[in-house]
Amino acid sequence: MPAARRKSKHSGPSPARRWQIISSAIVLPAVLVYMWLSNAWSLFQFRSENPHLLCDSSQAERTSLISLDPLIIYVRDFLSPSEISALLTVAESHFGPSPVYDASARGDTRHQGRTSSTAFLPPSDFPVASCILSRARQFMGTALGPSNTSLSDFSVPQLVRYGPGQKFDVHHDAFPQPRMDQSAGRQYNRMASFFVYLEDDCVDCETWFPHVEPAGIRWGPWDTAKSNETESVMPKSDEYYRNERQGGIMFPPISGNALFWSNLKASGQQDGRVLHAGLPVGEGRKTAMNIWAKRWF
Numbered sequence: 493m494p495a496a497r498r499k500s501k502h503s504g505p506s507p508a509r510r511w512q513i514i515s516s517a518i519v520l521p522a523v524l525v526y527m528w529l530s531n532a533w534s535l536f537q538f539r540s541e542n543p544h545l546l547c548d549s550s551q552a553e554r555t556s557l558i559s560l561d562p563l564i565i566y567v568r569d570f571l572s573p574s575e576i577s578a579l580l581t582v583a584e585s586h587f588g589p590s591p592v593y594d595a596s597a598r599g600d601t602r603h604q605g606r607t608s609s610t611a612f613l614p615p616s617d618f619p620v621a622s623c624i625l626s627r628a629r630q631f632m633g634t635a636l637g638p639s640n641t642s643l644s645d646f647s648v649p650q651l652v653r654y655g656p657g658q659k660f661d662v663h664h665d666a667f668p669q670p671r672m673d674q675s676a677g678r679q680y681n682r683m684a685s686f687f688v689y690l691e692d693d694c695v696d697c698e699t700w701f702p703h704v705e706p707a708g709i710r711w712g713p714w715d716t717a718k719s720n721e722t723e724s725v726m727p728k729s730d731e732y733y734r735n736e737r738q739g740g741i742m743f744p745p746i747s748g749n750a751l752f753w754s755n756l757k758a759s760g761q762q763d764g765r766v767l768h769a770g771l772p773v774g775e776g777r778k779t780a781m782n783i784w785a786k787r788w789f
């Protein structure tokens with residue numbers, strides 16, 4: 493046999509080399525295809541479990557900043573329907589004429605600017621009021637301050653009710669000067685307000701903040717005094733505030749939702765920008781809950 497032929501018979505790759513070639517030509521691509529397929533499968537599964545691959549609508553934020561300065565926050569679903577019906581039931585027999593604080597008399601009086609009815613719900617007598625105060629405390633987080641440690645850091649919660657023609661004229665929730673808390677033996681003021689809507693079956697019954705004009709508001713044509721029409725500033729499905737022809741912002745009552753705002757400047761004085769009113773009810777009935785957090789002095 494010629495030498496050249498003999499040589500070619502033995503010059504092929506060794507078995508180890510052949511295995512190396514097979515593995516790089518078949519096994520490696522197979523592994524890569526497998527990895528790609530399994531990734532694609534997981535993605536497919538993820539997509540079929542989350543067909544829209546968008547936000548989960550049940551995770552919608554419940555709070556909206558209306559104004560940073562002064563601080564005003566809108567809270568959706570602050571109270572559940574069952575909490576609302578519990579509050580309305582326990583308060584029903586406790587309504588009397590709404591009081592107004594008279595600084596010169598240093599006490600509560602009646603005033604023609606406030607014609608609603610009020611029911612006081614001391615948390616010690618009304619467990620539902622107590623758990624709602626705890627929620628308010630949670631909402632306020634560390635803003636209550638280190639000396640605020642108990643439910644007495646809130647004024648006694650009140651339900652306020654308006655029938656046709658009843659109103660609360662423009663006013664401030666904080667007192668002009670700190671007021672004595674007799675049982676605590678200390679002075680306090682209402683540093684923040686929660687106003688929670690319970691019954692909203694009424695017309696012309698908004699809460700109006702005449703001096704708050706959030707940056708995000710699109711002013712209506714009336715702003716130029718050319719038209720009498722107000723313009724909604726939110727899409728219909730989310731219409732929880734609207735602008736007001738005379739200026740400011742109006743909140744129509746929506747049962748369960750709450751407004752939260754800060755009443756005091758850092759100095760402890762009233763912040764005049766959060767003056768507000770309960771407009772005279774046209775028809776129907778509005779019931780809401782007042783919760784005031786105290787700042788001690």
Ligand SMILES: O=C(O)CCC(=O)C(=O)O
Pocket residue numbers: 652660665687697698699700768769770771780782
């Ligand atoms: O009735 C309203 O809309 C506001 C009432 C209010 O401001 C209050 O009770 O202090």
Ligand SMILES: [Fe+2]
Pocket residue numbers: 663664665768
């Ligand atoms: Fe008020």
